[in-house]
Amino acid sequence: MYIGKVIGTVVATIKIDHLAKRKLLLVDMLDLEGNETGYYDIAVDVVQAGPGDTVLVIDEGNGARQVLDLDPGAIRAVIVGIVDEVSIAA
């Protein structure tokens, strides 16, 4: 899992059935200081996240299929939480 920032939305009319009616957001992974890293995913959102939100992202197929109730399911990246606070110990 990683913490990312939602930096945009992706719209696609032609897509596989697993993605039908799902909201796709562009997320950029954050580093320990909260800065964007340039590593990104196009992720399915299940927590009503929106642009700018700091979010928790999984990038693993089995977890994604479980969350989305799909089998088979060709989805890996899913936004599963909106982050309120991050505290990095010294």
Place this chain on the structure above:
Amino acid sequence: MKFGRVVGTVVTTVKYDDLEGVKFLVVHVLDENQGPTGKFEIAADATEQAGPGELVFMVASREGSQALPEWFVPIDLAITGIVDEVEVETGPRRNEPTARWYSADEGD
């Protein structure tokens, strides 16, 4: 999923049986701004509608094969959608923290 730009097609005559009927495309893997990375891969087209020049997104690894109708097949990258539009956030919520963030050097 990652962005990709379709740049070509691949034809194979001799292949593993389960790959029969699978359309392979050459894609340039793109960064988050849809800019070039210099990395090229071969992807199976699960939309069956992608073609050269198009901006697509792709799912990698085992999930790639699950995008195909016959999904227990040996591929590791599949095109799962054709991009109509990418709307990028550029306002203050992009540039300012949207979670309380306590780094080690701030002593908290």
